[in-house]
Amino acid sequence: MMVGHVVGRQSETIKFWLENVRIAMPTKTAQRGGGRASRLYPRECRELGINYAAQISGEVCVQFVRRDGYGDESPSSANISPGGGATMRIPGNFGMMPIMVTSGACHLRGKTPAQLVELREEMTEFGGYFIVGGIERCVRLLQVPRGNHATCVRRSNYANRGRLYTDLGVAVRCHRHNGDMSTVTNTLHYLTTGGATLKFVARKQEFLLPVVLVMRALSGSSSSAGGGGGGHGITDEELYDRIVQGDSSNTFVRARAELLLQEARQYAGMQTPGECLSFIGGRFRLLSGLANSTTDATIGHYIIHKYVLIHLPGYGDKLEYILFMLRKLYAFAAGDCGVDNADSLQNQELLLPGHLMCSFVKEKFEETLDNIRIGLMKEMRVDYAKFLGNVSQTKWWTRMVDRYGMLSSGGVGKKVQHFLSTGNIISTTGLDLMQVSGYTIVAEKLNFLRFCAHFRSVHRGQFFMEMKTTAVRKLLPDQWGFLCPVHTPDGGPCGLLSHLALKCQCMAYPAPTSGGELRDLTELLIEWGVTPTGTGGERGDGCGISNFANLPVLVDGRVIGGAPVKLCKSMASQLRSLKVLEKPVVPPTLEVAFIPPGTRGGPYPGLFLFTIAARVVRPVLQRATGRMEFIGPMEQPFMDIACLPEDIREGITTHQELDPANMLSLVASLTPFSDYNQSPRNMYQCQMGKQTMGTPCHSLPYRADTKLYKIQTPQAPLVQTAVHGEYKMDEYPNGTNAVVAVLSYTGFDMEDAMILNKSSYERGFGHASVYKTIKVDLKEETAHAVSRGADKDKTRLMNKTRRVRVNPENEGDLPAFKYELIHPNLDEDGLPPVGSWVDEGHALYCLADDGMGKGYPGKHKERERACVQTVRRLNLSGTSSGKGSKEANEALSVTLRFPRNPVIGDKFSSRHGQKGVLSILWPQIDMPFSESGISPDIIINPHAFPSRMTIGMLIESMAGKSGAMHGMFQDATPFTFHESGDKIAVDFFGEQLQAAGYNYYGSEPLYSGVSGCLMQADLYIGVVYYQRLRHMVSDKYQVRATGTVNPLTRQPIKGRKKGGGIRLGEMERDSLLSHGAAFLLHDRLLNCSDRHIAYACRRCGDLLSPTTERSAILSAGQRSSDVTKHQLRVFCKNAKCCNAVRNEANDDAVQPIILPYVYRYLAIELAAMNIKMKININ
Amino acid sequence: MPQQRFPKVEVLSVAPHFISFILSETDTSMANAIRRIMIAEVPTLAIDLVEYHENSSVLNDEYIAHRLGLIPIRFTPEGSMRRVPGGDCHQAFLPHRECVCYDRCPRCSVEFELDVNFDRVNQTRPEQERDLPLTVTSTDLKSNNPLVAPAHFLNEEEQDESHDEGISIVKLGPGQHLKLKAFARMGISKEHAKWCPVAVATYRFWPIITINAEACGMLTMEQKQELVDACPDRILELDEATGNLVPAENAYEMATFTEDLKTTQEAMKKRPEDEDFVSVVQSTDRFVFSVESTGAMDAEDILLSSLRVLKDRLNYLASEVENGLK
Structure with missing residues (x-):
């Protein structure tokens, strides 16, 4: 709970905080006339284009606390001092919180597939996204520094902090101990003097505190009851001993520790914890925003609670951790330990959507309380007497809460919505994040692969995108099994945007520490012989000093104590065996990172245990017990894990991979025989698999996405990996099994083009549709109509009729008129009938x-x-996004289907990064055919293989062929076949082919369809799964003869949509010049661009002075035809030229010349600057 | 006419949906011409225009129209037309574009009606099937011409064995209704694959298998067996009694002329210039055809029809040449 302070009546403080903050389930706003609010389902939000959001409600509690003298009420504790008066509870509303689909507050939670279908959702809906404005958006995972683990950092800009600063530091990103997942980064800077300062960031500003002061402040008691940090304090000697830890031979640390303490002498009068706290508090009074009556010491406590090593609640623990950091810093400075690689997954964890949202929402509530506080102060200043009268009234408080909680503009909920819809974080504290934008992405439903990949994508951070160095993009061995090495895009985000491996999990919650057989880790460790230091362990008195020979033992960034290397090693293995028990004694996801002391300059040794959330873990086989163990990225480099059985080295190997393919992501593991391909081809397939037109969803009639691609004739691949079946990818098939022949046949298969059998096409190969949804705001449209003269109250959707004369002579009984609709393709309600076709215009x-x-x-x-x-009329008046709910707020959404059957130029690809465009539809009779009469669906050129080395595709072709012959699906899981030995893929499928009467290697003699003769060589023909990519000519072709021009330059405009041209740039121009293609150049750059006939004066060389004038004599003519005839006189206005000719005659020196219009424009611009341009015309 | 040849046809097997025959004493161009005509130019009927009255099924209009188009439509000539050589539909119907009618008439098109309403059908279904999705099949297409009907995919012998009830078009669920009129017209597969009467129409060269007995005598039994195994198409056999290599009885059906035999022999020879033990070469004037029908026509009729088309075209060519010479 959060507390704000206002000095109220002289001897009282108003204390207020939030309680019982709840998020309801999403409902539709109750209709007028009461009635229970009905449930709002995600499907409705998608179709209506609104937010899937629910009410946030809470209670603002107000209490008047009597102050005795200068009160010392603890600001950080939510406990209300018993002396306080009664608590007023004011119910508050904080806006509409977007709800993650299938989360605890979602109606879809726990629904069975049948129920989901009943609710018009996907049968397999797994949620994980938010619906903002009808669009599904998800928060993507971000790689951030590992929580509660101090790392050595060398950064050149550290040296810019001040005179004494070096580029060395030890940084720790602390998770707040209360589990709200907010973080603060503390950095210990190494100074050239040997001293150190502690840095923290508050309200986006950096603050540096001398570490000795902090340590002295922390040596007191954490409660402020004893009059400003009581406790015993710490002596310099004790400090020295605890830094050096008896390592008298280490002169480096000894000298630094001495210097540190000597330097601290300058802080006179800051010896006791209280004095130090007061000093710190004094500096941060304004920043803390606490009441004026608060003492400095209290503010000091507040700062330490809020910004210093917040993962530890106790001062003793904090002190011990600072000492640990200091020792690590000195080891780093001395070169005993090396720099920790911040780009390695070892020192990283993931920022999960829930964790980010939690800290974000918490900050917004803090801001709300702060706003109320500021509001109250303002009220007091304006009219104190009135304020005193109001302050005890609930009604007045309700008003205050609503006003300063910004309810009218949407409150906290609106801010979260803004965050989700833009991906931008607007924060006062910065939330310890590196970037302000790019947190959310649209979860596009292009096909199932793309949709899934959104939720497993991990970004390294926007900051690194701009970085010139490529070190961050490097593929490090540390990410084995956690992040997929294959599934990363090429180009800009390469290596920065990766995807979680298939079996990698992310800890959303900290591992439970109690319940079942679980034992307290600290107790267990001390039982096993860890010497407690500081306040480590239950009996730690805060003074225990570990020996330098012992390695530090830490649990979640809390120093427990020290233990000898041998003991650490045995403890680590013992912990591992306890992890995997049926009833685990320690959490099964515990990370046991035992870093042994190694060579000088290696990682800082110790036993680091982690149970916290946000870590990634993955399962491996523990050989000793034969059970599955979860391991983390920090321990992995120090473990001996065999990949395959033959990699096992007895006595050394402790673990084994469950499956070598576990290092791949979902998308990457769907590529058949990917272990036979050159690796970049697998990367390309990961990209192309996500651009395939496939089956985006089954709830198509209930979706209003702006664009959806759907293939009409999908098939399950004949050749598939184990993951394909496991993840039921056949529910959302993405392509077609095609008979593919590899030969150079007509010349139409050059340069990655492919020939498609015309009959295959006619039988439905690659047929697809695009669904586009157009949303029309009827309110806006009405306003538009009104601006053109319609009556607002009478305007509605309709199609009017017009009377047409059908029978002018009025013969017989036929009526003279009939009524027909003005827009014949619309119904009377002004909407198009479903199933009708619309053309342009x-x-x-x-x-x-x-x-x-x-x-x-x-x-x-x-x-x-x-x-x-589909045509939908949407009533938005009852929804949260309908502004001004009294007015009818209607919208219209029309889904259009564009048939997109393959045309020449459309893109296809196999699953091996082999993309190509359709170059021609070749008649079946002219296609080659085999002995059995099979003619291929697709012909590709053999040149697609030598340089790309996609052997996987060749094997898929064989496997598909034998699978088709024997009527079975083939297993193509990577790493199941070997290059040598008894299981060679080619032999396996070769034997199957031979059994079916085919050539062992899958080639067949083919007959030419044209001549009917047998072709000279055996040709490779088989069955390959083909995908149709979404890049289609219909979306891309651009053609222009004449059209819109830029009014200023009269050159063609750009842009496909506007019917513009394609720029013929300098390089193109150069190439034409070098070919001497003068006529073509002239045509492109002048005739088809801004050709212009200008009149220039040969005499004065001016382009601008020649002008026209209606001839005075001719216009004086009496006949009317003379007037209408535009007979113009051409002459030059230049004074000299004017005199040269007679007034009424054309000036012969003025002659039309052909120029680019921009040239004239240049002349005009120059003229505006008083520069005259002359043309020499001869 | 010099070198006039008299091609022969020897039928190997014939069934309503399948025919296999040997065409001999002619050359590849003739064989290929017949193959090409059977695939692309034999006229058949196929649904070409669909008029929707109601379609509340899950599939969209074009998709259903496309499926309807691919259903083979069978024309059964009656009476005197029955045994006319080349019994296709070209005498019974006019090509749509050549017909003088305004839009369509029984001379150029056949009308089909399809009207399936799930709710109506559901009431009449047995208890255990009720509310299950209802499959609309080609049997629901009602023709206005008694001679024309959607083909049943299977021949009569196989019909009893399977429970095939026509070709599925779409499945309907509760509340869904499909009502349409479809018009079948005559056409050829050159225009669209739906008019193609054959599933497979192909030929292969007759294999001439010569076994060099003298050279084979030098081989061990293992080597002979190796030669037998080398052919994935199994055209060779080892005579148990004599230990001689003999061609398989139905070698002509199986021979694929793969290079496997050749490569195996090369390895076996002592000298590369040695004679082949076994050689499989393609005959230049003997072709084994196999034709499988889609069901739109009997396989035999397809062959006859293709010959008729070929003859018509040659006649046309001849008349044009004559006209041209005049």
Whole structure:
């Protein structure tokens, strides 16, 4: 709970805090006339384009605390001093909190697949995203420094902090001990004098405190009851002993410790903890924002609680940890231990969406309380008497809470919505984050692979994107099994955006420390013989000093004590065996990082145990017990894990991989025989698999995504990996099994083009559709209509009729007129019938005024013909995003289906990074055919293989062929076959092929379809799974003869949508010049661009002075035809030239010349600057 | 006409949906021409236009239309037309573009009606099937011409064995209704694959298997066995009694002319210039055809029809040449 202070009545303090903050389940706002609010489901939010959000409610508790003299109420504790009066509870509303789908506050939680389908969701809906404005967005995982672990940092800008500063430091990112997942980074800077300062960041400002002061302050008691930090304090001698730890031979540390203490002499009068606290408190009075009546010492406590080593609640622990950091810093400075690589996963953890949201929301509530405090102060200043009268009234408080909690602008909920919809964090404290934007991404439902990959993608941070050095992008061995080495994009985000490996898990919660057979780790360690130091262990008196020969033993960044190397090693293995027990004694996800003392300059040794959240773990086999053990990235480099059985070295290897393919991500492990491919090809496939037109979802009629791609004739791949079945990828198939022949046939398969059998195409190969949803805000449209003269109250969606004369002679009984709709393709309600087709320029909907006019249609703007798939009328008035709920707030959403069957130029690819474009549809009779009469669906060129080395594709072809012959799916899991020995892929499938009567290596004699003769060589033909990629010519082609021009330069505009041209740039120009293609150049750069006929004066060489004038004599003509005839006189306005010719005659010196218009524009611009440009015309 | 040849046809096996025959005493161009015509130019009926009255199924209109188009439509000539050589539909119907009618008429098109309403059908279904998805199949297409009907994919002998009930078009769920009119027209597969009457129409060269008995005498039994095993198509056999290599009885069906035999022999020879033990070469004037129908026509008729088309085209060529010479 959070507490704000206001000095109220002279002897009283108003204390207020929040309690019972709750998030409800999403509901629709109750309709007028009462009634229970009904449930709001995610499906409705997607279709309506609104937020899936729920009410945040809470209670603001107010208490008046009587102050006795100068009160010393603890600011950090939520306990209300017993002397306080009664507590007023004011219910508050803090806006609408976006709800993660399938989270605890979501209606979909725990629903069975059948129930999900009933709710129009995917059967396999797994959620994990938010719906903001109808769009599914997810917060992506971020790699951040490991929590509660001090790392050695060498950074050149550390030296810029001040005169004495060096580039060395020890940094620790602390998770707050209360588990709210907010963090603070503390850095211990090494000074050239041997001293150190402690840095923390508060409100985005850096503060540096001399470490001795902090240590002295921490030596007191953590409670402020004893009048400003009581306790015994610490003597310089004790400090010295605890730094040096009896290592008298280490002169480096001894000298530094002495210097540190000597330097501290300058802080006169700051010996006791109280004095130090007061000193610190004094500096941070303004920053703390505490009440004026608070003492300096209290503020000192507050700062330490809030910013110094916040992962430890006790001062003793904090002190011991600072000493540990100091020792590590000195070891680092002396070169005993090396720098910790911040880019290695060893020193990283993941920032999870929930953790980020939690600390973000918490900060927003703190801000709300602070706003209320500021508001109260303002009220006091304005009218104190009135304030006194109001302050005890609940009603007034409700108003204050609503006003200063910014309820009208959406409150806390709105801020979270803003964060989710933009990905930008607006924060006063900075939340210890490196970046302010790019936290959220749209979870595109392009196909299932892409959708899944969004939730397992891990980003290194926006900051590193701009970094010139490539060190951060390097593939380090540390990430084995945690992050996939294959699934990373090439280009800009390469190595920065990776994906979690298949079996890698992320700890959302800290490992439970109690319950079951679990034992307290600290107790266990001390029982095993760890010498407690400081306050380590239950009996730690805070004075215990470990010996320098002992390695430090830490649990979650808390120093327990020290133990000899041997003991540490045995404890580590013992902990591992306790982890995997049926009823584990220590948490099964405990990370036991035993870093043995090694060579000089290696990592800092110790036994580091972690149970905290946000770590990544993965399962491996523990050989001794045969059980599965979760290991973390910090311990992994110090363990002996065999990948395959043949890698085992008896006596050394303790662990084994469960499956060598576990190091791959989901998408990467779907590539068949990926172990036979050149590795970049597998990377390309990971990219292309995510751009495939496949099956995005099964709830298609209930989705209103702006663009969805769907293939009509998908198949389950004949050749698939184990993961494919395990993850039921066949629910969302992505391609088609095609008979592929590898030969150079017509020349149409050059340069990665592929030939498609026309009959295969006609039978449905690659047929697909694009679904686009257009949303129209009827309120806006009405306003637009009103601006064009419609009557606001009478305007609605409708299609008017017009009377047409059908029978002018009025013969017989036929009626003279009939009524027909103005927009023939719309129904009377102004909406298109489902299943009808719309062409460019056709009305898609129509608003009209009941009275006058033809109506105001909205047109189909795209060139392509589309079919109306769904028409939805949305009532947004009851929803949170409907502003001004009294007015009818309606919208219209129309889903259009564009048939997109393959055309020449569309992109296809196999699953091995072999992409190509369709170059021609070749008739079946002309295609080659085999003995059995099979003609290939696709022909690709053999040149696609030698340089790319995608042997996996060749094997897939064989496997697919034999699978088709024997009627079975083939297993293509990577690493199941070997390059030599008894299980060679080629032999395995070769034998199957031979059994089916085919050539062992999958090649067959083919007949030419044209001549009917047998072709000279045996040709490679088999079955390969082909994907159709979403890049289609229809979205990309650009063509222009004439069209829109830029009015200023008269050159063609750019942009495909606007019918613009493609720039013929300098390099293109150069190439044409070098070819001497003068006519082409002239055509491109002048005739098709800004060709212009200008009049120039040969006499004065001016381009601007020649002008035209209606001839005075001719215009004076009496006949009307003379007037309408535009007979113009051309002459030069230049004074000299004017005189040269007669007034009424054309100036012969003025002659039309062809120029680019920009040239004239240049002349005009120069003229504006008083520069005259002359053209020499001969 | 010099070197006039008289091609022969020897039928190996014939069934309604499949025919296998040997074409001999002609050359590859003739064989390939017949293959190409069977695939691309034999006229058949296929649904070409669909008019939707109601479609509340999960599949969209084009998709269903595409599926309807691919259903083989069978024309059964009656009476005197029955045994006309090349019994295809070209005499019964006019090509749509050549018909003089305004839109369509029984001369150029056949109308099918399909009207399946899940709710209506559901009431009449047995208890255990009720509310299960209902499959609309080609049997639901009702033709207005008694001679034209969607083909049943299987031949009569196989019909009893399977419970195949037509070709699935779409599945309907509760509340869904599909009502449409489809128009079948005559066309050829050159225009669209749906008019293709054959699933497979292919030929292979007759294999001439010569076994050099003299050279084979030098081989051990193991080597002979190796030669037998080298052929994935199993065209060789080892005579148990005599220990001689003999061609398999149905070698012509299986021979694929792979290079496997050749490469194995090369390894066995003492000198590369030695004679081959076994050679499999393609005959230049004998072809084994196999034709499998989609069900739109009987396989035999496809062959006859293709010959008719070929003849018509040659006649046309001849008349054009004559006209040209005049």
